Amino acid sequence: DISGGTFVAGDDITIGAAAAGTMSQSAGDVSTGDDFIVNAGGSFTMTGGTLFVGDRLVTDGDAVVNVDGGDVLADDDFFFFGNSQITLDSGSMIVFDKMRLDDAGAKVTVNGGVLRSNEFGLEDGGGGINFEGVLEINGDGVYQVEAPGPTSPLSQLNIARAEALIAEGVHIVTSDAGRRLNVQTVIVPEFDGETNVTFVQINVVPEPTSLALLCFGLLGLCVRRRRA
Numbered sequence: 001d002i003s004g005g006t007f008v009a010g011d012d013i014t015i016g017a018a019a020a021g022t023m024s025q026s027a028g029d030v031s032t033g034d035d036f037i038v039n040a041g042g043s044f045t046m047t048g049g050t051l052f053v054g055d056r057l058v059t060d061g062d063a064v065v066n067v068d069g070g071d072v073l074a075d076d077d078f079f080f081f082g083n084s085q086i087t088l089d090s091g092s093m094i095v096f097d098k099m100r101l102d103d104a105g106a107k108v109t110v111n112g113g114v115l116r117s118n119e120f121g122l123e124d125g126g127g128g129i130n131f132e133g134v135l136e137i138n139g140d141g142v143y144q145v146e147a148p149g150p151t152s153p154l155s156q157l158n159i160a161r162a163e164a165l166i167a168e169g170v171h172i173v174t175s176d177a178g179r180r181l182n183v184q185t186v187i188v189p190e191f192d193g194e195t196n197v198t199f200v201q202i203n204v205v206p207e208p209t210s211l212a213l214l215c216f217g218l219l220g221l222c223v224r225r226r227r228a
Helices: 159-168 208-227
Strands: 002-009 013-015 022-032 036-038 043-046 050-053 057-059 064-074 078-080 085-101 107-110 114-120 134-137 142-146 179-191 194-206
Touching: 013 022, 036 064, 057 064, 114 179, 134 142, 134 194, 142 179, 159 179, 159 194
Parallel strands: 002 022, 013 036, 022 043, 022 050, 036 057, 043 064, 050 064, 057 078, 064 085, 078 085, 085 107, 085 114, 107 134, 114 142
Antiparallel strands: 142 194, 179 194
16 A cells, blocks of 8 residues: 555566455555566556556456556556456556557546557557457546557557547447547657657547537527526
8 A cells, every 4th residue: 555655666566466466556656677467356546646667567357457546657568458447537547658458358448537558459460450358438538549650550540540440339439428439639748758749539529419409408598598
């Protein structure tokens, strides 16, 4: 239970090995020289502070990660295996390389804050890319993946590929009623030592019909006020 100060691991931090484990962080700075691993039955809860992972943040089995405040940064990958459940309600989760989810049931839910990665999915070695698991975006949550350049890996999504994944309704979804997923490009001032980096951003916006109904409602309210 980390509530302040500095906690440094020269190698891994592993939550749950021979038995289930828990870790919570509300403030302070935690860092690893290598991986941060949440095994089956384990959970990590963060409400403040900073977690820096020197290599990979890995979850397995039915592991749970809940971030509601604070910042998680990983120097290499986010690997979410098994049917692990990762929820970001506020704060940030940033990885400077791949974010990969497992089709065994792994799910990332972004209800608020910013989830950012260099890549989404995994190249299959045959000129294609594998997309697995579920990324759900709701509320004020935002997912940003680095936009591709001339020599970028396939898993850096462009707008067209992101929109195609959303249209499939399998790997990138929202459960917000009356809202839809929107794709646009944004400039992030700094990412992994680079400045003014272009990212493809996915977030929810009102459906056009919902927006029209809202406008009609506001118009009716204005008319009633004038008559009064």
